[in-house]
Amino acid sequence: MTAPHTPAAATEARLLTTTDPRSGARRATAIAVTSDASVAATAARAASAFCELRERPRTWRAGLLRALADALEADREALVDTAAAETGLTAARLDGELARSAFQFRLFADAVAEGGYLEAIIDHAGPTPLGPGPDVRRMLVPIGPVAVFGSSNFPFAFSVPGGDTASALAAGNPVVLKAHSSHPLTSQRAFTVLAAAADAHGAPHGTLGIVYGQAAGAALVADPAIAAVGFTGSLSTGRILEQIIAGRETPIPFYGELSSVNPLVITDGAAAARSGEIAEGLFASVTGSAGQLCTKPGIAFIPRGPAGDALVEGVVARARAADAQTVLNGRIHGAFEQIRSRLVSDGRARSLVAPRAGGEGFSLTPAVLTIDAADATAAVAEEAFGPLIVIVRYGSIDEVGAALRAVPHSLTATIHSEPGETEHRRALTAAVTDLAGRIVYNGYPTGVRVSWAMHHGGPWPATNTLHTSVGVTAIRRFLRPLAWQDAPAGVLPAELRDGPADLPRRVDGVLRLAGA
């Protein structure tokens, strides 16, 4: 197991700082920026761990994931305290996020034990319409060491102990983490906890590694030992990483979750029936975690007329009355006002509630903008991380459909409608199907359920279009197919040998459940 990186190992012992977003106070840490040599050594250890790790049986790997979950929970208090000081998130929110991270590890453990994710297929030798066919067996195998970039906004669930780490390990790959600059101490602590638990479970040296600093992240993505990259962050950084990958001798899959404005549409009927309830739910969804969720509804379509007015008024009143919230870091704090004023400055979006000045550290109050559907193009094309919502007023569902064509691809789209509005619901569903990865009905897109069916992805730039980063199917990102032809049983993985199987398989074209 790789020890957390220490200053002694760095060529230049440039130390990272950490900032308390509630005060803005910055202090030094004992964590050094990782040197290029140390990045290469960490990647090399991952590569050598891979040779051993891939041979471990599924039961062992499920056990590893459960051990990681237990270890996280055992250190809950210290992890939450450390994260609270670096992120400004509340202890309740961080507690929930840690529980979610542990749950993720256990859900992937269940999936590994069940085995369906391997997509095992056996075609026995035999006559085919094209002549005699050889015996061909295929399943998914781990892709190799995975670089995982932690996010700013989820110090646990999308960072060191997050979903990318869980799914890459579940697939059988070592993971090298790039700690997010906003929470180095949290990253280091979580890494130490996971690494110790992996060690105790007998994981090969190098199963988990971590690097610190922007240059180290770039060097990691360029390292030949790295076989895939998981990234949650900005579109601009995502593009830089993609360029590094394009310059590699061997390009590798890049799984970026990059940007999402998450349109939400409220029909006439829904506004008429539930304006108060929706104003409350929408406002909570926009401002939860200070609006720093990739599924935050950034743009809401609300009908013109009295019911829509009442709904808007409900959101506006709540925004005016809201307390200030602390955002994660100075970059988000600065960008929020930049994006907000850019949306206003072209003269089409109007400010309904401007953020109030003042407050310690990186604090913000919610902002509400409004725009007519006909003018929506300019105002909707940019994600504003933080408690900001653009309200688009519309006259007809057709107008919504036209405006939606200007909305960038997103992780989610949400439709509020009433039971009788079948046609509107159908038209809106059709309008958002190509736009989003998840369609939410009469609810809110924030609060992503971690489950088998969850899809947290969407057409680019929401993600790379083809995969999810939340839920069990996220594991597919870190696997590749391999086929064996006429192989002696001795070289086949246990999952592909004849006889009763402990996983579902497709045999000679017919899907069979485990045990068959």
Add this chain to the structure above:
Amino acid sequence: MTAPHTPAAATEARLLTTTDPRSGARRATAIAVTSDASVAATAARAASAFCELRERPRTWRAGLLRALADALEADREALVDTAAAETGLTAARLDGELARSAFQFRLFADAVAEGGYLEAIIDHAGPTPLGPGPDVRRMLVPIGPVAVFGSSNFPFAFSVPGGDTASALAAGNPVVLKAHSSHPLTSQRAFTVLAAAADAHGAPHGTLGIVYGQAAGAALVADPAIAAVGFTGSLSTGRILEQIIAGRETPIPFYGELSSVNPLVITDGAAAARSGEIAEGLFASVTGSAGQLCTKPGIAFIPRGPAGDALVEGVVARARAADAQTVLNGRIHGAFEQIRSRLVSDGRARSLVAPRAGGEGFSLTPAVLTIDAADATAAVAEEAFGPLIVIVRYGSIDEVGAALRAVPHSLTATIHSEPGETEHRRALTAAVTDLAGRIVYNGYPTGVRVSWAMHHGGPWPATNTLHTSVGVTAIRRFLRPLAWQDAPAGVLPAELRDGPADLPRRVDGVLRLAGA
């Protein structure tokens, strides 16, 4: 349905030529290079067809695929004649390839009817360890219009009526074909046959389209309506297409099958037991279809010593006695000798059999090179399309392992060994696992079975690492996940509604067979 492109529709009626590779004689066709405007119009028709096509039920789509298979077979004689004149391939080979193409359409029809490829998952609402969970349902949906680039070497099975076309249509996407310049008349005829059958089956206008000419192919990949690209061809052209994709506003998945040297290893035991049989099988695999198969074994590791000598002698004798074969086009013909002499000119690879000069058209005789395992690095890194094999002589399995590290990632790797050689077989299997997408034992990699388990892919540059282009799982390339949260039954696809299902699904974590 789009009519085949005619000169009248082109801005400049620059006509394509076609060449008979058996004589080298070139003649004009009536097929014009497709103008940029016409490419855009074809892509736009595909986009509008997509809106209708995606709504058709699986039974309809399975019927479409079967109708295409029937139509191909009904035109078999004319298709084979046309292809024989443009490719120089034998009628027997082309007959088999047409049968394979029809079989592919039918296999995908079976898969569509069965429905497992949709990966349907239902998580009902209910309590979870993290609190109440919403109802989430997920399945794969078609990605959008797919550009398919036909290959030179399979005028049917990897071209207009090929596997990419079948899998993209099976997924529910329209297809715009880029005809290969080596066989425009074959492409046009196959397209006409398929388009008429699709029309007769009631497919929406624009379900199939075709463009001709290199610039048209580039414009097609850049077109915003195109959602994915399937390509079988050279690494250099693949790289150009990837660059075009990188320049798009929205990047899209690129599925290239680009290059493969397909190492084959013969152990001491196998050489001793079967030198005559292996010499015959290996020579047939290297020279079948004039060596123009992406799975051709391009490099064979043969032990030093008498048994290996006998095996080499068997290959050499067959190569010396071989008749000339016609290759597909002038480019392949020219590149073959260029690559062969480059492999020899550094002074390490030695020529055992040089191609004999002469012969009409683009004809070649087989070439055999040899090299020591210690020197193998330089000689093995390049695919030579055509009847060429590099024989690497080795002293120990460790030497093979070291030399294999210099072999580029490939579609296949092959191991010939005897039952007692358990350790060697295991070591060689480990050595090729990261190198290839399919491992063949005591056989030959050419002759790719079209089946559920087949994987025809491999780490880049064999393909994009993650997917196959042959076999049923190829369909996954042209699908993306979509989730519905708390959706009224009316907006859900039939496959995700409660009640007995006509496809396998995972419900609340448990996989269920169709009917359950």
